[in-house]
Amino acid sequence: MxxxxxxxxxxxxxxxxxxxxxxxxxxxxxxxxxxxxxxxxxxxxxxxxxxxLRKLEELRYVRSEDGKTAIGALTTYRDLARSDALTGGARCLAQAAAAVGDLQVRNLGTIGGSLAHADPSADLPAAALALECTIVARSKGGERTIEASDFFRGLWTTALEPGEILSEVRFALPAGSGGAYEKLRHSASGFALVGAAAVLEMNGETCRSARVALTGVSGAPLRLPAVEERLAGQAITEDLVREACAGAGDAIDSPQSDSSASAEYRRAMANVFARRAILRAAA
Ligand SMILES: Cc1cc2nc3c(=O)[nH]c(=O)nc-3n(C[C@H](O)[C@H](O)[C@H](O)COP(=O)(O)OP(=O)(O)OC[C@H]3O[C@@H](n4cnc5c(N)ncnc54)[C@H](O)[C@@H]3O)c2cc1C
Missing domain, CATH: 3.30.43.10 (Uridine Diphospho-n-acetylenolpyruvylglucosamine Reductase, domain 2)
Structure with missing residues (x-):
């Protein structure tokens, strides 16, 4: 049509x-x-x-210095997946971008478009939450910043106001962080049935702090505070992570349920993919 x-x-x-x-x-x-x-x-x-917006080269960049990273809204998934600047905890964003759709989608789709569109099964929103990103919105009236935790308001809904353009995504990470993204793909569309992003601040084998977020499981991406608290201050072992994630799916208030996956299946897979993301982030 x-x-x-x-x-x-x-x-x-x-x-x-x-x-x-x-x-x-x-x-x-x-x-x-x-x-x-x-x-x-x-x-x-x-x-x-x-x-x-595609002529706006000024919005295509990944800049990283002293643990602080800024990404222009028109940066494509391809550029995120290949960026040398996305190391340590920021690997969860590069891996989420690499997991999106297919080559054509990754060549064209942008971080700004992904976050502004706020598809409940999109990959990048989970990474944005786990990285505690700050989202920069520009309008004729000036600039304001929105924390990722306030940005996603539900199905295809964000905190952006009419006339605002998402211009930049920022985050800061401590030295010694690790990150990962793990995804259960829908077999036809490639979107996330469940996606899990993890960012761990490590001191040797001990986790100082953890941030874990899910996508694909409900109307908006969500953090897993109980899992994060269980990991903080602990040596990361498979047994600990398995135990911490055993109830991850129960933290989803209104799990999506559709012809692709029941709510029960999504809850069960949330446990599995949160565990995989955490173990990979700690490795
Ligand atoms: C075949 C296929 C498979 C896909 N698979 C996946 C997948 O596995 N995972 C996944 O996450 N996504 C997937 N997608 C969706 C894809 O990631 C889109 O690229 C993304 O949702 C939107 O980014 P875009 O740059 O293409 O934005 P556009 O499509 O151009 O715009 C999307 C919306 O965001 C608004 N917008 C765009 N940029 C801005 C901005 N800077 N400020 C404010 N508003 C803005 C637009 O007005 C529009 O409403 C798939 C898409 C296709 C076609």
């Missing part, structure tokens, strides 16, 4: 894009198009204007 007609603009700068978006909040931003274009073609959305 073809999309409904729309006007099209391809601004040359973020300032120009913000002017256009501020004047037409019903417009849609086009980044990689990997979610937006199918939505338009199915006529689930009929925006009057598409603002194509």
């Amino acid at each position: 073809l999309s409904a007609p729309f006007e099209y603009a391809a601004p040359e700068s973020l300032e120009e894009a913000l002017d256009l978006f501020g004047g037409q909040p019903n417009a849609r931003l086009l980044a990689g198009g990997q979610s937006l274009i199918p939505t338009l073609k199915l006529r689930l959305d009929r925006p009057p204007l598409l603002i194509d």
Whole structure:
């Protein structure tokens, strides 16, 4: 099916894009198009204007210095998966990006588009939570920052306001952190039935602190505080991690249940994939 007609603009700068978006909040931003274009073609959305961000080279970067990392919104999954800057705990983001869809989707899809779209089965939101990312939103009125824990509000819903463009994702990690992402893929679509991201701050074999997050299991990604508390201050062993994750699935308040996977199966797989992500992060 073809999309409904729309006007099209391809601004040359973020300032120009913000002017256009501020004047037409019903417009849609086009980044990689990997979610937006199918939505338009199915006529689930009929925006009057598409603002194509793809000329904004100023939003394509991964910068890392002194444990602080900043990533431009138009950075693709491919660039994240291959980035030399995403080491230690940040590996969970690189691994989540490498686990997305197929080569074509990874070449085009962007971190900004993924987080702004907030698909409940998307991979990057779990990594954003585990990394305690700060999300930068720009508008004509200026800039504000939103913590990842406040950003995801439910199915395809975020804290972004009309006229705001997600411009950057930031996080800081202590030295000696490890990270990993593990995913149970839907056999047809490749989306996460369950995805688990883990970031551990390690001191030798002992875990100083842990952050573990799930995606694919409910309307929005979620942290697993009980698992994190059980690991903090402990030597990481397979037995400990198995015990800590035994109730991970029970922390999901309203688990998704559909023709692909029942709520019960998702809960059980949450235990397994949280455990795998933690052990890989600690390795
Ligand atoms: C075949 C296929 C398989 C896929 N498999 C997976 C998978 O396994 N895992 C996974 O996580 N995803 C998967 N996806 C979805 C893919 O990751 C999308 O790329 C992603 O959801 C959106 O990123 P995008 O850059 O393509 O954004 P677009 O599709 O261009 O935009 C998506 C939405 O975000 C908004 N938006 C985009 N950029 C910004 C911004 N900077 N600020 C504010 N709003 C913005 C747009 O207006 C739009 O509403 C798959 C997609 C396809 C087609």
